[in-house]
Amino acid sequence: MNKYLYSFAGLAAGLSLATSAMADDTVKVGILHSLSGTMAISETSLRDVLLYAFDEINTAGGVKVGDKSYKIEPVVVDGASNWPLFAEKAKQLLEEDKVAVTFGCWTSVSRKSVLPVFEKDNGLLFYPVQYEGEELSKNIFYTAEAVNQQATPAVDYLLAQGKKKFYLIGTDYVYPQTTDLILYKYLLLHGVPIENIGGGLRKDADGKVISAGKYVPFGHTDFQQIVAEIKQFAASGDACVINTINGDSNVPFFKEIVAAGLTPDDCPVVSFSLAEDELRSMPTKDLVGELGCWTYFMSLTTPENTSFLKSWYDWLGTETHPGVIKEKRVVDSPMVLSYDGVYLWKQAVEKAGSFDVDKVRAVLESGDISFAGPGGKITIQPNHHATKNVYIGETKANGQFKIVKTFDQVYGEPFMLKDLDAKLAKQ
């Protein structure tokens, strides 16, 4: 038994005193993430990286508007994995704290929940997590991966590798359902016959396909039957699996895949919800060679990423914010896109010379705002999405990715369904 005897409560108190002392030259910025509940595991990391970005900017002199410079004062609120609560907290941020901008949300349902609030109060939200598209609000900027910056590049890669059969599996909610429907149409458009798309199709009364792929509820654990089906599907040796399962159901899924003898050589699985952060609690030894597709991998060796990682770990070593876990931390794409968002906003504010939402939005929509982030250059497009690099990686035993393919500067396209429908109708 050894005893840990130290205190940091005093330090934390000192820090909060210090921030309120210089209140006149600060700008309030909201952080809206779940710090408790199911999503806390993922979203807390985003809170941490945002605090890091603010500290970094404050140390470098703050946000310069006109000839004054403002320190960022974070207002952290907890959405508690409770979607209606997200809307209330958003309202609090906009109406009571009067924040200049908010960074937040992870799940699509939380974003949909706060969207009317941001539109009503004319707020500004930066959303950093891969999502299904089909949305464009004038008050939200999506640094997130759109479907054509994650799902379709992965399919392009697999097609180029000679894969002919695609099995779609996911958790039953809006992101996997929409993504798989888009992929289903995308595959048809690329000449993959309908019988080579596995997982099953659901049609409405008119015979129009409304859902493609196999869906399991959150927290599902028994994948025997599904994996047996995949095994038969993959018997011809040219199949792959597109996995949009979210959360810890991935562990029993991959354990079953390994037990069935499906190796990445003959039937690779590409997962859209497993990044470095999630791999920390996965049996990565069994996943070597399985694929991931993101707009950032921690294993990138660009100078931007190297210096970013160095200062991030330095910050972790010295920071005093309460509740930030310091051990075994990694960085992944949603974190980097959160970080990028902060700098894109800062640039836009400095260029607009004001924190006013309408002015900042006009600058962002001009398409001139770009930032050399850890994952490469990221540029905000007039349609509120971002052009950025897309990487495909193979999982390594240490939970990192080996980058096997890079798509340079992919334009973010939120509305793919309509476009695909039109193209399919032409065929």
Added chain:
Amino acid sequence: MKPLLKFFVIPAGWLLLALAAVAAEAPSGDTPAIRQQLVQTILSSGADQQKLLGGLSETGSKLVGEVLLSWSRGGVYLYPASDGSQVPVLLEDSQDATGKARAIRISDGQFLKDNAGKELRFGDSELTTADTDMRLRSTIRQTLDTLDLSSPDMDTRWSAVTKLGNSQKPMYVPILQARLAKESDATVKRAIQEGVASLQLNDHDPAAQITAIKQLQALNSIGNLQTLQKLAADQKSDPQVAKAARQAVDSIQSHIWWVNFFGTLFRGLSLGSILLVVALGLAITFGLMGVINMAHGEMIAIGAYTSYVVQNLFGTGFAFSINLPFSILGKQLGFGLSLPGLNATGWFYQSYFLFVLPMSFLTAALAGLVLERAVIQFLYRRPLESLLATWGVSLVMQQLFRMVFGANNVQVNSPTWLLGHCSLNDISFGYNRLFVIGFAILIVLGTWLLLTKTPLGLLIRAVMQNRSMASCMGVRTTRVNMMTFAFGSGLAGLAGAFLSQIGNVGPSLGQSYIVDSFMTVVVGGMGSIIGTVYSALGIGISDQVLQQLLGSPVLGKIIVLTCIIFFLQWKPGGLFPVRGRSLD
């Protein structure tokens, strides 16, 4: 199709085979003879060279693959030796500052040295390359493709065969046929036959096509089903061919039906075994003793976390520290524990799971003992209070797991002998699934023996039937209660050890199984062990069958649950109702 009996006889044998397979290592094919062969091939020309290349593909050596690949890309160089002969060399990947690299002699893998023993360095333009022409390169390509066919590793051979079989290039037919004559492994043999037949499907001669179709039909080739279906539907194909293809499609589809049938049965059995393992402890604490134990799930989690700790003790050790969320006199309070690891490797590390089983039983039994002494002994006659109290305990324990092990799931690595699978007639049997079935049989047998054949079992049954009477006869009922509860909790711990091999280990592990456990016990009939067995297997198999029929995991579960509701309306006492004092 093999008789059903095989499903039960074979598992033990497979487990032994799996252990043997781990022990045996494939020999390496890197010998001086192969190096000489390579040098000869590079230095010769014309027809000789073609023949020698063919010989090289028989070696299955990795070295040959590497050298041939760099040869076809112009990476093999010829160094003129002092005696006028040519020495084929490769240049090392790492170059020095002047762009020069050390040369590796292919004949012995050593660095090239001058007479003084100094290593020679060359830039890539200083040496002449060993030339290749288009014809030679195509032969090299073919040799590379077929090289893996001779690999000593069965899996490599198998995947090489599958790759060639799927290549749609008829030129590989003779190569595969030649290999078939030499192949000794049955799995690879079958893959070769399948590959050859699949290549011959594209033949222009209808007779050859029909032979290939017949062959595929005999092999029940699921992988070629789609091609056959296309062939059967294609208007342009020969009517005889189309007919044969239709027959083959029917035959393979009925084969798939049987595969699914037995596969589903096996999966149902394995799901049932998991339910059984999970619910058996509850069948004792709830079924026999009548304690509504909401903390049963956390007992399972204790077993699972014990596996994690034992695994770490075999590895690098285990340490944790907790800081209490309050401080006294300005000092943060906390405690921690750090245990050194054994740093075991190889089979010793792989055997950790054998230690996990008793350890998880004991830890959970101990926790059960403490729970019984501290809370439950006061609540035997008050079921509602015991429900609330144990639920509170379960929340406390979940928080404790979070504090000690963190909110994230922890990783429990499966020992290699539990990974993998074997297949019989296209039905795959995962070793972990076979293990859980055998394991369930063992613990049911053990529980039954304990309850019926031991003095403790006699006392347990006596106390459960009539506590006051047993007490009058001099039985120390409090002690028996304590032991029974500990035993039930220990069984839950064993379940946790097993669940760590197939799913997540996290603070809320117990929550996901508590409902299933109660459901199994209630359907089986409280107080009846055999009832729990039947109900677990029944629920497991019907769940998998419905999933197979409906194609949706959710719909199947809904139907099973609805059926259970109706069943309990009809027979509230479950499958095997027991009239016992504890239920009155």
